[in-house]
Each structure stands twice: as structure tokens, then as C-alpha cells.
């Protein structure tokens with residue numbers, strides 16, 4: 001009897017509270033408009049405040065898309081920079097009258113009310129796009145925090161997986177955009193992503209891909225790939241890196257001459273199938289001479305079939321010179337420590353606001369999107385690359401040589417890499 005009276009009193013209290021505080025039952029479109037207003041995302045025209053206006057909404061997989069009209073003068077970039085404010089607002093601990101229908105009034109009400117306010121209920125994520133109208137996708141659940149790699153995600157031709165959004169695998173096309181930057185604070189998935197890149201290229205283009213691997217983290221990231229048939233150069237300190245890059249530059253020059261002398265614009269037109277990937281992990285540790293060569297590869301590599309993958313934990317205007325940035329068609333950024341680092345990588349803020357989840361990244365070509373990079377285990381890598389590991393006794397016609405200073409660097413005569 002006492003329990004029933006208490007329950008009824010609490011229920012009346014909750015209903016009265018919800019009724020007098022109508023904002024608690026606002027839908028997401030209303031909340032978004034309110035958040036825009038409070039975050040100064042509006043314009044003033046002839047002394048009047050102009051806000052975003054809801055045009056329509058529609059259900060999408062995992063959430064709802066709201067389509068708004070933007071007032072003249074409100075910039076999409078400004079809105080994107082406040083993504084975290086909008087997400088926080090949508091996830092502020094509130095409940096709607098709808099939530100009350102799940103309450104069992106015959107049971108103890110207090111724990112059920114507590115559960116309603118529990119933060120785990122608040123996990124909405126938003127994504128923006130603009131095509132004349134501002135589209136805000138509100139997802140009820142966040143992207144998975146870990147996705148295991150499987151072969152359905154593999155590279156297709158030179159289109160290499162970057163990660164998954166909520167609908168599909170997003171791939172980077174190295175034929176359309178020959179170079180990428182990979183940036184991220186330590187421990188959030190750069191090396192893991194480079195390993196995925198190499199493995200998936202081996203899976204799709206074993207006969208046509210060549211690697212020059214520059215691993216300035218002491219050889220740890222690329223170690224398992226150094227004996228691949230496809231690995232031509234392997235360097236693990238700044239001096240070996242310089243030697244390697246000089247050799248790569250000479251070869252690139254020769255290839256360019258060949259292409260031009262053949263009367264072609266680039267390797268694609270010349271029908272050349274091979275591509276040479278120069279991958280550098282911790283590019284900030286390159287010396288000045290090496291950085292100049294990397295800049296040259298970024299500038300002239302496309303036509304010669306040379307592809308640059310430039311990874312760094314410290315993206316700044318010095319480590320990412322403007323000539324490199326101008327020629328980079330794709331950027332993959334894991335969480336970064338500062339807005340300045342995000343600006344240096346993506347030309348805009350935002351990577352500093354990513355959740356602290358390894359593998360969570362912003363991928364930017366022209367537009368950007370948030371993805372979860374698949375996780376590939378060392379066992380999975382081994383399984384896929386072992387047939388390509390160059391073992392003595394396999395009777396291959398190979399020759400290991402060393403660059404002048406690089407005791408561990410080697411050159412394998414290119415055999416079996418082309419048709």
C-alpha cells in the first residue's frame with residue numbers, strides 16, 4: 001500500500017516536472033535549433049536574427065536526417081567546427097515523456113528513473129553535409145569502437161580501404177589522388193593503418209606494387225614487411241632514409257624521362273601497370289635533404305607512378321611543407337592534440353575533437369567524413385603476406401645489396417613484379 005502511494009506520488013511528480021519543463025521532451029530537430037541559437041550559430045540581417053529552419057526530415061539507417069535551410073551568411077565550416085557542441089547538446093541527459101512508457105510502475109521506480117538518466121543512453125553522433133541545404137544526420141548509436149578486418153574490406157585495384165562509416169567501406173583511390181598524409185597523436189592507430197595499407201595492397205596488387213619503407217620509429221612498424229618480394233628499400237634511421245630517398249628520386253627521374261620520351265603524359269597513359277609506394281612513418285624525423293626529396297616526390301611522383309604515404313605524429317607547417325600539402329589528395333587523421341595540428345593536416349579544425357578511440361579517424365579528400373579504421377591483427381597480416389616473403393632457398397633470382405651507409409637497407413632485383 002505504502003509502495004503504491006509512493007509510486008503514484010513519484011509518477012505524478014515526474015509527469016508534472018516533464019509537463020512544466022517542456023524542453024525535456026523536445027525532439028532532436030528542436031534541440032538542434034536551440035543549440036544553434038545558444039551557440040551563436042545564426043546571422044543578423046537588418047537587425048533581425050535569422051536562424052536555421054527545418055525543411056524536412058527523414059529516417060536513415062541508424063538514425064534521422066534533418067534538412068535545414070541556412071540563412072545567408074552562415075558558414076558550414078563554422079557549423080562543422082562546433083560539431084562537439086551539437087553532439088553534447090543532443091546528448092545532454094534528458095528524457096522525454098515517451099521514455100516513461102517503459103517504466104514499470106509496480107516496481108521500484110527510483111532505479112528505473114536513474115537508468116533513464118544514465119549517460120550510456122546518450123550516445124548520439126552527428127554528421128554534416130551541404131548541397132545547398134544543411135543536412136544533419138543524427139545517429140542513435142556511435143560508430144563501433146573496433147572493427148576487425150576481413151577480406152571484404154580489401155583493396156580493389158589501387159583503391160585501398162581507409163575505414164568504415166555506417167554504411168560502407170570507404171576506400172582511397174591512389175590513381176585519382178596519388179599521395180596521402182596519415183597523422184595522429186601517439187597510440188591512436190597510425191602504424192596499424194600503414195600495416196593495413198601494405199597488406200591490402202599486397203592482396204590486390206602483388207604483381208605490380210613496389211614498396212620503399214622508411215621506418216624512423218626504429219623499424220618496428222614495418223619490420224614484418226622488410227623481406228617481402230615487393231619491398232625494394234627499407235630504411236630505419238634518418239641517414240638510411242636519405243640514402244633510400246636519393247635512390248628513389250633517381251629512379252623516379254629515369255621513369256619520368258622514359259614516360260616523356262615515349263610521348264606520354266604519365267604512366268597511366270603509357271599503360272605502365274607498376275606503382276611504387278614510398279611510405280614514411282614518422283616523417284617529422286626526416287632531415288632537411290630528405291624532406292626536400294619527399295617534396296619533390298609529392299610534386300612529380302604522380303606522373304611517374306610514385307605514391308607517397310607520409311605519416312606523422314607532429315603535423316605542423318614545418319613537418320608538412322606547403323608544397324607537400326598542396327600535392328596531397330587524401331588525408332587520414334586520427335585524434336590530434338591541438339586544433340593547430342588539425343589545421344596543418346586537414347586545413348581545418350576538428351581532429352582534436354575526435355573521440356579518444358584508437359582507429360577513429362577523419363578521412364578528407366575534398367569532403368571529409370568520420371570512419372573507423374579496421375583493425376588487422378599481426379596473425380591476419382602474416383597469413384596474407386607470407387606467400388610473398390622472400391626466403392632464401394626458394395630459388396628466386398634475387399640479389400641483396402646495401403646502400404652506402406644503410407647496413408640494413410637492401411635492394412632486391414625486381415623479378416616477378418610485372419607481367
Ligand SMILES: Nc1ncnc2c1ncn2[C@@H]1O[C@H](COP(=O)(O)OP(=O)(O)OP(=O)(O)O)[C@@H](O)[C@H]1O
Nearest residue numbers: 146185186187188189190191192358359373374375
Ligand atoms: N583501427 C584500430 N582498431 C582498434 N584498435 C586499434 C586500431 N588501431 C590501433 N589500435 C590499438 O591502438 C594501439 C596503438 O596503435 P598504433 O601502434 O597504430 O599507434 P600509433 O598511432 O602508430 O602510435 P605511435 O605513434 O606511438 O607508434 C594498437 O596496438 C591497438 O591496440
